[in-house]
Amino acid sequence: MSPKTLYDKIWDAHLAHEAEDGTCLLYIDRHLVHEVTSPQAFEGLRMAGRTVRAPDKTIAVPDHNVPTTEGRENPEAMTEDSRIQVAALDTNAKDFGIHYYPVSDIRQGIVHIVGPEQGWTLPGMTVVCGDSHTATHGAFGALAHGIGTSEVEHVLATQTLIQQKSKNMKVEITGKLKPGVTAKDITLAVIGETGTAGGTGYVIEYCGEAIRDLSMEGRMTVCNMAIEGGARAGLIAPDEKTYQYVKGRPHAPKAGHWEQAMEWWKTLYSDEDAHWDKVVTLKGEEIEPVVTWGTSPEDVLPITASVPAPEDFEGGKVDAARRALDYMGLKAGQKLTDIEIDTVFIGSCTNGRIEDLRAAAEILKGKKIKVKRAMIVPGSGLVRAQAEEEGLADIFKEAGFEWRLAGCSMCLAMNPDQLSEGERCAATSNRNFEGRQGYKGRTHLVSPAMAAAAAVTGHLTDVREMT
Amino acid sequence: MMEKFDKLTGIAAPLPLVNIDTDMIIPKQFLKTIKRSGLGVNLFDEMRYDRQGNEVEDFVLNKPQYRDAQILVAGDNFGCGSSREHAPWALLDFGIRCVISTSFADIFYNNCFKNGILPIVVSPEEHAKLMDDAERGANAVLTVDLENQTISGPDGGEIGFEVDPWRKHCLLNGLDDIGLTFEKSASIDAFEAKASAERPWV
Ligand code: SF4
Numbered sequence: 001m002s003p004k005t006l007y008d009k010i011w012d013a014h015l016a017h018e019a020e021d022g023t024c025l026l027y028i029d030r031h032l033v034h035e036v037t038s039p040q041a042f043e044g045l046r047m048a049g050r051t052v053r054a055p056d057k058t059i060a061v062p063d064h065n066v067p068t069t070e071g072r073e074n075p076e077a078m079t080e081d082s083r084i085q086v087a088a089l090d091t092n093a094k095d096f097g098i099h100y101y102p103v104s105d106i107r108q109g110i111v112h113i114v115g116p117e118q119g120w121t122l123p124g125m126t127v128v129c130g131d132s133h134t135a136t137h138g139a140f141g142a143l144a145h146g147i148g149t150s151e152v153e154h155v156l157a158t159q160t161l162i163q164q165k166s167k168n169m170k171v172e173i174t175g176k177l178k179p180g181v182t183a184k185d186i187t188l189a190v191i192g193e194t195g196t197a198g199g200t201g202y203v204i205e206y207c208g209e210a211i212r213d214l215s216m217e218g219r220m221t222v223c224n225m226a227i228e229g230g231a232r233a234g235l236i237a238p239d240e241k242t243y244q245y246v247k248g249r250p251h252a253p254k255a256g257h258w259e260q261a262m263e264w265w266k267t268l269y270s271d272e273d274a275h276w277d278k279v280v281t282l283k284g285e286e287i288e289p290v291v292t293w294g295t296s297p298e299d300v301l302p303i304t305a306s307v308p309a310p311e312d313f314e315g316g317k318v319d320a321a322r323r324a325l326d327y328m329g330l331k332a333g334q335k336l337t338d339i340e341i342d343t344v345f346i347g348s349c350t351n352g353r354i355e356d357l358r359a360a361a362e363i364l365k366g367k368k369i370k371v372k373r374a375m376i377v378p379g380s381g382l383v384r385a386q387a388e389e390e391g392l393a394d395i396f397k398e399a400g401f402e403w404r405l406a407g408c409s410m411c412l413a414m415n416p417d418q419l420s421e422g423e424r425c426a427a428t429s430n431r432n433f434e435g436r437q438g439y440k441g442r443t444h445l446v447s448p449a450m451a452a453a454a455a456v457t458g459h460l461t462d463v464r465e466m467t
Numbered sequence: 468m469m470e471k472f473d474k475l476t477g478i479a480a481p482l483p484l485v486n487i488d489t490d491m492i493i494p495k496q497f498l499k500t501i502k503r504s505g506l507g508v509n510l511f512d513e514m515r516y517d518r519q520g521n522e523v524e525d526f527v528l529n530k531p532q533y534r535d536a537q538i539l540v541a542g543d544n545f546g547c548g549s550s551r552e553h554a555p556w557a558l559l560d561f562g563i564r565c566v567i568s569t570s571f572a573d574i575f576y577n578n579c580f581k582n583g584i585l586p587i588v589v590s591p592e593e594h595a596k597l598m599d600d601a602e603r604g605a606n607a608v609l610t611v612d613l614e615n616q617t618i619s620g621p622d623g624g625e626i627g628f629e630v631d632p633w634r635k636h637c638l639l640n641g642l643d644d645i646g647l648t649f650e651k652s653a654s655i656d657a658f659e660a661k662a663s664a665e666r667p668w669v
Contacts, residue, residue, distance in 0.1 A: 013662075014662075015658075016651075016654050016655050016658035016659075017651045017654040017655070017658075025648060025651060025654065025655065027655070027658050027659070027662065029669050039501030039502065040501065040502065040503045043501075043502050043503055043504065044503065047503075047504065048469075048645075050645070057669075084501055085501055088501045122668075122669070124666075125669065150581075150644070153645065154644055154645050154648065157645045157648075157649075158645060158648045158649065158652075158655060159655065159659075160648060160655055162644060162648065253668030254668075257667055257668035258668075260666075260667070260668065261666070261668045264665075264666065
C-alpha cells in the first residue's frame with residue numbers, strides 16, 4: 001500500500017461514494033449546529049418533508065447571539081432578531097430530535113468548546129459545522145471544517161458532504177518553546193509566515209516537538225486558526241494526551257468499545273514517506289510572544305518590534321498596510337509596547353478554555369487593571385464552573401475584570417458586547433478584521449497571558465517582563 | 468426541497484424595465500430573516516409599496532389581473548447585482564416559477580435553477596411578442612413546456628428555447644444537490660452499515 005498522510009487515512013475511511021468526475025460523498029460523523037447558519041437549512045428540510053438522517057450524530061448549541069451577562073434568560077436581554085434566531089434553534093432541535101444544550105444548561109457554550117468537552121469530538125472522525133472555526137476539532141486528529149447553509153441542509157438530510165479532496169500540507173514546529181510563548185503565538189507565527197492565503201486548497205497537519213509538547217487545549221488553539229491561514233482544516237495526530245483527554249467524557253467510547261477505538265486511533269498518523277504538497281518548518285525556540293498590528297491575522301510581529309511602514313511591504317500589500325495603519329490609528333516606527341489599550345477581551349473558541357483562564361489568572365493575581373474595560377468570557381458553562389472552583393474567578397473579579405457567562409461575545413460582537421468607534425482592544429480571539437468587534441473598533445490579537453499583561457499595564461506588553 | 472418543473476400554464480406579468488437588480492427584487496433590510504420563505508410580500512418592495520407601506524396601484528403585480536402571475540416577462544439583464552439567493556427565494560415565495568428575458572445576470576441565473584425556477588432566454592423579437600402577450604391582462608396566459616422546450620401563447624403560436632440538458636434533467640425531476648445525493652442512498656446505506664460495524668463507538 002502506498003504511504004498515506006493522516007488526512008488521506010481519514011478521507012479514505014469516510015468515502016461513501018465517488019463519481020467518475022472525482023466528486024465524492026464524504027460521510028459525516030458529527031454535525032455541530034448553531035443558531036445563525038442553520039435556520040434556513042431546517043426550514044428547507046421542512047419544506048421538502050425531509051428529516052435529519054442521523055439525529056444522533058447532530059448536536060446543537062446557541063452561542064453566537066446569546067448575551068453573556070447575568071439574567072440572560074430574560075427575553076428582554078436579546079434584540080428581537082437574536083431572540084428569534086435562538087428560539088428557532090430551540091424549536092428545530094426539539095422537532096428534529098437532535099442533541100441540544102440550551103442557554104439554561106450548564107454545558108452550553110461555544111460550539112467548538114462544547115464538542116470536545118462532551119466527548120463528541122473523537123480521533124479519526126469527520127466533523128462539520130456551519131462555522132469556519134470548526135477546524136478547532138482537528139486537534140484530536142479529526143477531519144473538521146466549516147460549511148455553508150446549503151451544505152448544512154445537505155448534511156442534515158444525507159449525513160454526507162459533496163467534496164473534492166484537498167492537498168496535503170505539513171507545518172512542523174521543531175524544538176522547544178521559550179518561556180512566555182504559547183500555542184496562540186505558534187499559530188499566529190505560522191500565519192505570519194504563510195500569509196492568510198498560504199493554506200488555501202490544503203489541509204494542514206501540524207507536527208513536530210513543540211506541537212507534541214502542547215496540551216490538548218493548546219492544540220485546539222493551534223488548529224482553530226488554520227482557517228485564518230486559508231486552510232479549511234488543521235490536524236494533529238492523536239497521541240497519549242489525546243486519549244487521556246477523551247477518556248471518560250460523556251460521549252467518549254465506553255469500556256469494550258474503548259479498546260476497539262484505541263486500536264484504530266493508534267493507526268492515525270502520517271506514514272513516514274507520505275507525500276506532502278507543501279512543507280513549512282518553524283523553529284520553536286525562535287518564536288516570540290506575538291501581536292497583530294493590522295487588520296489581517298497575517299499582520300503579525302513579535303511584541304519587541306515596532307509598527308512597520310507601508311514601504312516595508314511589496315505589491316498589493318503596500319496599500320493594504322497603509323489602509324490598515326490608518327484604520328488602526330498607528331504610526332510606522334512606533335514601538336508595539338507603546339500602544340495603549342482601552343479594552344481587554346479574553347475568551348472565544350480560540351482561547352476560552354480552562355488553561356487559557358489559568359494563564360491569564362497567573363498574570364492577574366493580586367493586580368488591578370489599568371484599562372477602561374476588561375472581560376473574561378469562558379468558553380462554556382463548565383469552564384466557568386471550573387474556574388470558579390479553582391478560585392480563578394475571584395482573581396479576575398478582584399483585578400477588575402467582568403466575569404461573564406459563556407458565549408462568543410466580543411469575538412464577533414453579534415450580541416451586545418461591542419467596541420465603540422476608535423476603541424482599541426487586546427483580544428484573545430482570532431479575527432482582527434475591520435469592524436469585527438464593533439464599528440471602527442481596533443483589535444490586536446494576542447495570547448491570554450499577553451491580554452492579561454496589557455490589562456494590567458494599559459498598553460501592549462511583553463508578558464516576559466511581568467514576572 | 469426543489470419542486471419539479473415540467474409544464475407550467477400561468478399568467479405572465481410584463482416588467483419591461485431593464486437591469487432589474489437583486490436589490491430591487493428584494494431589498495437588503497429583508498435579509499436578516501431566519502427563513503427562505505415569507506419573502507414574497509417584500510418582492511420588489513420599493514416598487515410595489517410607497518413609504519407608508521401602501522400598495523402602489525400602478526405596479527404590475529398590484530393590478531388585479533396580475534396578482535396571481537406565475538411567469539415574469541422582464542427586461543434585459545434581469546437579476547444583476549448581489550449574489551443573494553434571497554432574490555429567487557422571494558420570487559418563488561410570491562409564486563413566480565419562470566422568468567423570461569433577453570438576458571440574465573449569471574449568478575441569479577444559476578440561483579434560479581437551485582430553487583426550481585426556470586429562467587428562459589429568448590431573442591429580442593420573441594421577447595417583444597411575449598411582452599405583447601403579457602400585456603393582455605387576464606388573457607395573458609402562457610404555457611411553458613420544459614420537456615419540449617417550448618412557450619406557447621394565447622394565440623397558439625409557439626416559441627422554442629434552449630436549456631442546458633443537465634439542468635433540464637434536474638428541474639424536470641425536482642433534483643437539487645440533496646435530491647441528487649438521495650440517488651446515491653444505497654451507497655450511503657452500505658457505507659453506514661460497514662462503518663458502524665468497524666467503528667461502533669461513533
Ligand atoms: S468564538 Fe468567535 S470564532 Fe469562535 S465560533 Fe464564536 S464567533 Fe466564531
